[in-house]
Amino acid sequence: MDILLVIIAVLIGIAVGYFIATTVLKKNIEAKSAKIIKEAEAEGEVIKKDKILQAKEKFLQLKAEHETFINEKNQTIQVGENRIKQKEQSLNSKIEDNQRKHKEIENLKETLGHQQEILNKKLQEVEKGHKRQLEQLEAIAGLKAEEAKAQLVEALKNEAKTAALAHIKDTMDDAKLTANKEAKKIVIQTIQRVATEHAVENSVTVFNIENDEIKGRIIGREGRNIRALEAATGIEIIVDDTPEAIILSGFDPVRREIARLALHQLVTDGRIHPARIEEVVEKVKKQIEDEIVEIGKRTTIDLGIHGLHPELIRMVGRMKYRSSYGQNLLQHSREVANLCATMAAELGLNVKIAKRAGLLHDIGKVPDDEPELPHAILGMKLAEKYKEHVEVCNAIGAHHDEIEMTSLISPIVQVCDAISGARPGARREIAESYIKRLKDLEALALSYPGVLKTYAIQAGRELRVLVESEKVSDKDVEQLSFDISQKIQTEMTYPGQIKITVIRETRAVNYAK
Numbered sequence: 367m368d369i370l371l372v373i374i375a376v377l378i379g380i381a382v383g384y385f386i387a388t389t390v391l392k393k394n395i396e397a398k399s400a401k402i403i404k405e406a407e408a409e410g411e412v413i414k415k416d417k418i419l420q421a422k423e424k425f426l427q428l429k430a431e432h433e434t435f436i437n438e439k440n441q442t443i444q445v446g447e448n449r450i451k452q453k454e455q456s457l458n459s460k461i462e463d464n465q466r467k468h469k470e471i472e473n474l475k476e477t478l479g480h481q482q483e484i485l486n487k488k489l490q491e492v493e494k495g496h497k498r499q500l501e502q503l504e505a506i507a508g509l510k511a512e513e514a515k516a517q518l519v520e521a522l523k524n525e526a527k528t529a530a531l532a533h534i535k536d537t538m539d540d541a542k543l544t545a546n547k548e549a550k551k552i553v554i555q556t557i558q559r560v561a562t563e564h565a566v567e568n569s570v571t572v573f574n575i576e577n578d579e580i581k582g583r584i585i586g587r588e589g590r591n592i593r594a595l596e597a598a599t600g601i602e603i604i605v606d607d608t609p610e611a612i613i614l615s616g617f618d619p620v621r622r623e624i625a626r627l628a629l630h631q632l633v634t635d636g637r638i639h640p641a642r643i644e645e646v647v648e649k650v651k652k653q654i655e656d657e658i659v660e661i662g663k664r665t666t667i668d669l670g671i672h673g674l675h676p677e678l679i680r681m682v683g684r685m686k687y688r689s690s691y692g693q694n695l696l697q698h699s700r701e702v703a704n705l706c707a708t709m710a711a712e713l714g715l716n717v718k719i720a721k722r723a724g725l726l727h728d729i730g731k732v733p734d735d736e737p738e739l740p741h742a743i744l745g746m747k748l749a750e751k752y753k754e755h756v757e758v759c760n761a762i763g764a765h766h767d768e769i770e771m772t773s774l775i776s777p778i779v780q781v782c783d784a785i786s787g788a789r790p791g792a793r794r795e796i797a798e799s800y801i802k803r804l805k806d807l808e809a810l811a812l813s814y815p816g817v818l819k820t821y822a823i824q825a826g827r828e829l830r831v832l833v834e835s836e837k838v839s840d841k842d843v844e845q846l847s848f849d850i851s852q853k854i855q856t857e858m859t860y861p862g863q864i865k866i867t868v869i870r871e872t873r874a875v876n877y878a879k
Contacts, residue, residue, distance in 0.1 A: 571614040571622045573629050581605050581612065583638050584629070594640035598647040599625040619687040620658075624650050658683035665696065669703055671722055675752035682725065684732040695732070698786050699725050705782035706775075715774055716757075723761035723779050726754070730762070742768045803860060810857065811850050811866075816842075828865040829854075835872045843868045 575581070585592045585605060592603055600621050604613040614625045628650045632638050635646075659676075662683030666674050674682075685696035706724035710717045730745030739747075746763030757772075761779040764771045771777055807829055808820040816837035821830040831850065838846065847868040854864060 571626055573612045573614055573626055575610050575612060575633065577610065580633055584612065584633070586638065586640075590640055591638055591643065594643045595625070595628070595647070598644050599628065601625040619689070620654065620684065623687055624654055627653070655680075658686070661686050661696070665700065665725070669700065669721060669725060671703075671718070671725060674722075675754075678726065678729065678748070678752050678754075681729050681732050681748070685728070688732050693787065695728055699728055701786045702727060702779070702782045705785055706778050709778050709782060710775070713774070713778070715778070719755055719757050720775050720778055722755070723758045723775050724782055726758065727762050727765050727779050727783060740766065740768050742766045803858070806858065807854070807860075807864070810853060814846060814850065816846075826860065826864065828867060831866065831868045833868060833870050835870055838870055840870065843870050 583591070584595070584603075586594075592605065596603055601624075602615040603625070604615055612629070614622050614629075624647065628643070628647045631646050631650065632643065635642075659680050660683070662679035662681070665682050666672070666679060682696070682699070685699055686694070688695040703721045703724035706720040707717045710720035726745065726749060728741065728745065729748055730739070730741035730743070733744060733748065742763050742765055746759050746769070749759045749762050757775045760769070760772045761776040763769045764776040765780045765783050767780075771780075804822040804826050807822045807826060811817060811820040811829055811831050816833050817831055818834050819832040821832075822828075823830060829850070831846070833843065833846065847866050850868075851864075851866045854860075854866070
């Protein structure tokens with residue numbers, strides 16, 4: 367019984383201890399929970415404040431950017447408004463000028479009308495006076511006006527016949543004396559006109575070699591290699607005593623280029639025999655043809671010309687290997703095309719057609735065959751064959767006055783062709799004739815009285831004439847300039863135009879002693 371009581375007491379003690387421990391633990395947990403909640407709330411407040419600060423900063427930044435954007439827009443609008451105001455002011459001033467000019471024109475018309483009335487009255491008075499004079503002359507001479515006129519005409523006829531017979535006799539005598547000289551001159555001029563366009567160009571190409579031993583290999587046994595090369599290329603190959611050089615002679619620059627490249631490949635490769643020569647020449651021909659087409663395409667792309675027939679593109683590429691008076695034909699045609707485009711734009715014409723006509727104007731100089739036609743007519747026929755515009759065809763055919771001009775593009779092409787060919791340095795000119803022309807120019811101006819010194823400057827494009835102030839007055843300067851220009855026009859042959867500047871200056875010299 368006592369043991370049972372002890373056990374019960376122990377259990378009661380344990381229960382009480384457990385209850386107490388549970389109560390204490392619960393209070394501790396509740397305290398910790400409250401503390402954690404307070405810390406979380408404090409941390410939440412801090413985070414909340416940070417977020418609010420970040421939001422305020424972001425808002426201020428966006429506000430500043432918005433204000434900057436608004437200011438820029440306002441400045442742009444202000445600039446636009448200022449520009450519009452300036453244009454309005456300019457327009458108003460132009461309108462005022464036009465109104466003023468209109469009033470001036472009206473006033474001028476009224477003045478001209480009044481003057482025309484006065485002139486008509488004076489003409490009537492002159493006619494009346496003329497009739498009175500005729501009546502008086504008829505009364506004095508005892509002849510009618512028609513009878514006097516017939517007698518005068520008959521006398522003039524007889525006098526003119528006598529003078530004409532004397533002039534014909536003098537001309538015949540002079541012709542007999544100078545017939546031989548004039549005949550030679552005509553023959554020489556004919557040769558020049560036919561041959562100059564070809565003969566003045568480079569007709570040879572020099573192929574440089576490392577040593578003269580290669581010449582023997584190029585000639586080959588009994589000359590078989592050089593004969594095969596000449597047969598394949600159509601170019602005369604001259605192997606002479608010229609050190610380290612071989613001359614390729616021929617008028618066709620494309621053939622000369624093919625021969626030059628073929629020789630280069632053969633010499634570099636070292637295998638030189640007839641079969642190899644034919645193989646290399648064919649390969650080089652194909653390369654040159656491809657290059658010609660590529661040059662033509664690149665030229666049309668650079669100039670912005672589209673829809674050109676492939677054959678015309680190939681002919682444009684061939685221009686690279688053709689020159690006229692020492693001027694590369696492709697460069698000349700490109701220059702003419704750009705000049706035509708600029709001039710057509712200034713005149714309000716079709717720029718594309720003008721540029722197209724400028725590029726193709728010398729296309730007749732590079733045909734595959736050589737018909738006996740002027741290059742302008744041949745170029746026109748080629749353009750017509752490949753369906754070019756009518757104005758382009760006419761401009762090509764008329765740029766040397768071979769046919770009549772039917773559009774405004776034609777004179778533009780003619781003028782731009784002359785500009786490109788006549789500018790200083792564009793075309794080769796023999797140095798002796800160039801220097802002689804400058805000397806003749808200076809001597810011509812120096813022959814006038816009162817001229818002190820003359821200087822031909824700007825490659826003969828301008829003539830400066832210094833006159834003595836004691837012998838030539840200010841009034842005479844203008845007349846002297848005109849006289850010299852007229853004499854140059856009638857007595858000299860020159861490209862382009864020459865500016866004549868006459869300078870008269872007065873100097874006063876004293877000495878301080």
